Amino acid sequence: MSPARAPAAFSEDQAEAWDRVAEALRGAGVDIGEGTLAPRPEGRDSVLAVVGKAGSGKTLLLSRLAAALGRAGVETVSADWEGRRRRDRRTLAVLAPTNKAAAVLRARGVPATTIHRILYTPVYAPEYERIAEWLAGQGPRPTVEGLTEQALDRAQAFYAQIASIPGALAAAGLRGSDFIRGWKRRDEPLDIGFVDEASMLDDRALEDLRAIFPVLVLFGDPAQLAPVGQSGEMVFDRLPAPRRLRLSRIHRQAADSPILDLAHALSDEATDFRGFERLVEQAAAADARVRVAERVEADLMARSPVLVWRNATRIRLIQAFREAHGAPDDALLPGEPLICDGIELPLKHRRKRIDLEARGLIKGAQVIYLGPSQRPGFSRLHVLGAEEPQVSVASIVKIERAEGEEPFIPFAATMGVALLHGAAVTIHKAQGSQWPDVQVFAPDLFAAAQSGRVEAGVALWKRLAYVAVTRAEARLHWVTRNRLARPTAALSVADLKGPGGALSAREDACGRSW
Secondary structure, three states: OOOOOOOOOOOHHHHHHHHHHHHHHHHOOEEOOOOEEOOOOOOOOEEEEEEEOOOOOHHHHHHHHHHHHHHOOOEEOOOOOOOOOOOOOOEEEEEEOOHHHHHHHHHOOOOEEEHHHHOEEEEEOHHHHHHHHHHOOOOOOOOOOOOOHHHHHHHHHHHHHOOOHHHHHHHOOOOHHHHEEEEEEOOOOOOEEEEOOHHHOOHHHHHHHHHHOOEEEEEEOOOOOOOOOOOOOOHHHHOOHHHEEEEOOOOOOOOOOHHHHHHHHOOOOOOOHHHHHHHHHHHHHHOOOEEEEOOEEHHHHOOOOEEEOOHHHHHHHHHHHHHHOOOOOOOOOOOOEEEEEEEEOOHHHHHHHHHHHHOOOOOOOEEEEEEEOOOOOEEEEEEOOOOOOEEEEEEEEEEOOOOOOOOEOOOEOOOEEEEEEOOEEEHHHHOOOOEEEEEEEHHHHHHHHHHOOEEOOEEHHHHHHHHHHOOEEEEEEEEOOOOEEOOOOOOOOOOOOOHHHOOOHHHHHHHHOO
């Protein structure tokens, strides 16, 4: 039996992790070197963890392993759709704790879903299940009444780019409520599970995953913030040392990133808060991708939030942002940023939930307010990053005010999409997300440093700073003062897709349907 050969481009630590994971998979009956499958042996459960800081190549390793499993004949399953079950079938599910983290993987071509949604599977209408089977390579091209050959071609072209059944059916002109009849809880265990952002897992989540997946590989960053109630520990910290595979080499240095250099400087025990700020200042003097600012830029807040530690700081910045733009006390302005806080719908409306989630309205999604819709309680929104971004939905919007004050609620439908203001978010909530420009509110991190709090032997301010800094894709703005720069222009939606935020006929119809 020949070993699975690691890709030539891998570093030594990636190649070693590849070999160890491949060995565990062979023990479970899947040989990614020979490309062969065998029935899964009973009683051979395995849990491994691949840990490393930002830029160490965890996502690359995960995606290459998933591709190798696919070439060996392992089927990828997700919450989108699950094909016909066969006794000899071997499966892989790629999971993340949050919708935001799963979306990051999907953007890189890995068909990921959330842990929660994998516990449930959709029930498809029979005529549309035939389309799903065809797209997944499990059946012939179907003939479906009401769908043209051109619509099926669009679905096939979409699926070739992104392996999402609902996305492909949406490309054919269908909505979730057309092809999904409901949901059922999973009764049977799955097979192989890859879990990204495993630093966000708590003990209960790991226990549930181990009950479902006999073979489980966790990918996590040990420098991030641990879940609340875990005493600063990650779930993979408790695995035996031979089952923790560490990636230590930093790969994303081809662009000589000063942002990653700053993130990794936090691991130096001798670096205190003032010393780190001096490193930020030195980086800013040498590279335009790092900037030290005495004020928060209101213009940037309209599209990417300020990252803070304290909830009170978040609320004050949101209030200051609205005041700077002259927002009235009783209404939202077009162009104000919002964050989806979930979908509040009863069980009987689960198909509407699926439709909204397919449009990108998932917990943590960033949206821009376009204006009121024609129906009371409805808002017109632009969902950032969605393929069809503009939608009209029943909204429950809550703009928080200072402690003790009642929140401002401009829209309060009896059920629908719950939204919070998105001009500022806590660093904890930002885990799993990234933005081109990120403003980090340093006074909050200084307060964390002054508190002296420690998590699992690491100063809390360093964990906060690490997560905040690594949210920046292109530019890091280190804000040193509790001040807000006045906006240079009024809030606008001119930069968003669509003429003035106008909805298409289909989108407006979607808004009127419930």
